[in-house]
Amino acid sequence: MTDHTVVLDRILHLASLVRADLARFEERGGLTSARVHLLWLLGASGPSTQQALAVALDVTPRNVTGLVDGLVSSGHVTREPHPADRRATLVTPTEQGARAIDDLVAGHQELAERLFADVDSDRLAVFDDVLGATVERFAALMAAEGEAGR
Structure with a gap:
């Protein structure tokens, strides 16, 4: 069984890679x-x-x-x-x-x-489902935190 923190660490690494790619794009495109x-x-x-x-x-x-x-x-x-x-x-x-x-x-x-x-289409569909659910869950957690902070 995969540790939840390992999965979160991979997501955070992906976010870091996306930010780096955006920074390169910004630099290149001005x-x-x-x-x-x-x-x-x-x-x-x-x-x-x-x-x-x-x-x-x-x-x-x-x-x-x-x-x-x-x-x-x-x-x-x-x-x-x-x-x-x-x-x-x-x-x-x-x-x-x-x-x-x-x-x-x-x-x-x-x-x-x-x-x-x-990536074969079945695996990509599963990834899309899990990622979509993760994004929804994270958005809900952030919204709940925002309401709790008021």
């Missing part, structure tokens, strides 16, 4: 992980209001303003008038931003293939 995450959301949803991005990122609207300001400065997004709401603007990827999003999607797909191509 974008912070928060800005990359915002671009990823734009790639999935298309042009969005800053309010919608704040909700999706679970951050304050002020935080999103800073992220968008940085992406406007780097040429990855523009702010465009919202067609239905004069008070709102849409954060829209530029051509450079669209290329960055395409690179993110391609890199994501490539990494998934490199990690799991040799």
Whole structure:
């Protein structure tokens, strides 16, 4: 029987590897992980209001303003008038931003293939089930801790 702490240690090691990979990506692409995450959301949803991005990122609207300001400065997004709401603007990827999003999607797909191509589908399905349940359990534990701390 596997010791629970051994499994947790492997998860923590995996988290460390993911953080290191993100740091390399940030260094290579010149974008912070928060800005990359915002671009990823734009790639999935298309042009969005800053309010919608704040909700999706679970951050304050002020935080999103800073992220968008940085992406406007780097040429990855523009702010465009919202067609239905004069008070709102849409954060829209530029051509450079669209290329960055395409690179993110391609890199994501490539990494998934490199990690799991040799894992048979039954084993991968079990891993996915266990990982999904672990993520749900961890999120529930964190939520309970947050409620207990209030």
